[in-house]
Amino acid sequence: MADFVLKVNGADMHVSAPPDESLLFVLRDRLNLTGTKYGCGEGQCGACTVLLDGQPARSCITPASGATGANITTIEGLEQNGQLSPVQQAFLEEGAFQCGYCTSGMVLSATALLRKTPHPTEEQIVAHMDGNICRCGTYPRIIDAVKRASQSPTKAGGQ
Ligand code: FES
Ligand code: FES
Structure with a gap:
């Protein structure tokens, strides 16, 4: 040990x-x-x-x-003072999950993307998220959630 x-x-x-x-x-x-x-x-x-x-x-x-x-x-570290991060909130609003098993990995990957590239194109989102697998196939809603988070007015410093 x-x-x-x-x-x-x-x-x-x-x-x-x-x-x-x-x-x-x-x-x-x-x-x-x-x-x-x-x-x-x-x-x-x-x-x-x-x-x-x-x-x-x-x-x-x-x-x-x-x-x-x-x-x-x-x-667990994304929410601040009871407030979901913009990416978490966007996943919720877009219903970007089915079983939810992939969701925390998706949210963290998207968080890293938006910190580096605040307004990614769809191609950039797909390329960045490519290694995260969703067995339920909710990719279209995941992409919509990342787009929504990129437009969030509260995202500065809080992705
Ligand atoms: S559990 Fe780590 S990449 Fe699949
Ligand atoms: S929501 Fe089930 S694996 Fe993605």
């Missing part, structure tokens, strides 16, 4: 885990942050996406001990 500290959603979290344990398992099983989902476990589906220093990362193939020093953002 290794003892280390992860900065998750702005808070320092003390973790004791095997050094090669994935960030996904540490988040879900040791820190009880179960919004991050386990899909394929092989870096292929995007269900486990979190942000590491603002960049989307597959937490299932990221060793947790390698994420020390990074600012880790999970789906």
Whole structure:
């Protein structure tokens, strides 16, 4: 076992885990942050996406001990003071989910996109979200949600 500290959603979290344990398992099983989902476990589906220093990362193939020093953002960290982030709100308003299993990964990927490219074209949205799989096929509504979030007046600093 290794003892280390992860900065998750702005808070320092003390973790004791095997050094090669994935960030996904540490988040879900040791820190009880179960919004991050386990899909394929092989870096292929995007269900486990979190942000590491603002960049989307597959937490299932990221060793947790390698994420020390990074600012880790999970789906639980997007809402502020009871207010959904603009991307979360837009997914809700567009009904951009069916089973919801892919949703936290989609929302975090979209959040990273809009921080970098506030007004993406549809082609840019599709290209950026390409690695996130939705088995329910709600892609058209997901794209609409990202477009809606890009037009949100409250998005500055809050994506
Ligand atoms: S569970 Fe990590 S990419 Fe599928
Ligand atoms: S809503 Fe079911 S996998 Fe995307």
